[in-house]
Amino acid sequence: xxxxxxxxxxxxxxxxxxxEIGRSAEEALTKALGALETKNVxxxxxxxxxxxxxxxxxxxxxDFAILLIAKQQPVAIDxxxxxxxIKIATEIERxxxxxxxxxxxxxxxxxxxxxxxxxxxxxxxxxxxxxLQLSLKAYTEEDILLAKKVAGMDNExxxxxxxxxxxxxxxxxxxxxxxxxxxxxxFICRFLERAADHITNIAENVYYLVKxxxxxxxx
Numbered sequence: 001x002x003x004x005x006x007x008x009x010x011x012x013x014x015x016x017x018x019x020e021i022g023r024s025a026e027e028a029l030t031k032a033l034g035a036l037e038t039k040n041v042x043x044x045x046x047x048x049x050x051x052x053x054x055x056x057x058x059x060x061x062x063d064f065a066i067l068l069i070a071k072q073q074p075v076a077i078d079x080x081x082x083x084x085x086i087k088i089a090t091e092i093e094r095x096x097x098x099x100x101x102x103x104x105x106x107x108x109x110x111x112x113x114x115x116x117x118x119x120x121x122x123x124x125x126x127x128x129x130x131x132l133q134l135s136l137k138a139y140t141e142e143d144i145l146l147a148k149k150v151a152g153m154d155n156e157x158x159x160x161x162x163x164x165x166x167x168x169x170x171x172x173x174x175x176x177x178x179x180x181x182x183x184x185x186x187f188i189c190r191f192l193e194r195a196a197d198h199i200t201n202i203a204e205n206v207y208y209l210v211k212x213x214x215x216x217x218x219x
Contacts, residue, residue: 028099033125044103058093098191105184115178124192135202147203151217157196
């Protein structure tokens with residue numbers, strides 16, 4: 001295999017590894033929402049246990065990317081592809097951490113009936129997972145229009161977050177006996193909002209990959 005052909009193969013392998021860790025993070029988020037909906041402590045514990053696999057995948061991606069730089073000494077667009085790969089892996093690892101945080105909050109809430117409906121949290125989750133799928137599609141296709149769409153969806157998540165936080169604060173005043181549960185719901189909303197921000201960072205890295213410049217899509 002020629003040197004360039006081998007390098008292209010390795011770049012594709014890096015991309016595949018990123019897609020794999022992305023799918024794992026999305027699965028973790030979906031399981032976290034499922035655990036919250038069903039008050040399933042066992043599922044929440046499973047998410048926490050599986051996070052170690054995602055952490056290992058993250059470390060393997062970093063090692064693989066660093067080895068590529070050391071062996072190939074790439075420049076221009078090839079170097080950007082590797083750097084962006086490292087950055088995206090970092091964002092995805094953080095997203096998976098937020099899934100773990102949601103699982104922990106679910107365990108702390110316990111089996112009590114919910115004083116506040118979680119349909120808006122479900123909407124935030126749906127948007128966040130769709131954003132993650134689109135951001136990775138934008139990355140693989142190097143499509144800045146898709147990346148821009150991801151940033152627009154982040155604004156939707158922010159709007160739902162603001163509305164839900166306001167409602168939870170009002171609920172806290174009406175039902176002071178549920179203050180601990182409501183507090184955990186505010187944390188869960190925050191975890192989803194932050195996950196969406198990290199996904200927007202992936203979209204920003206797509207812009208950097210394609211344009212060679214940094215863009216702030218969180219404005």
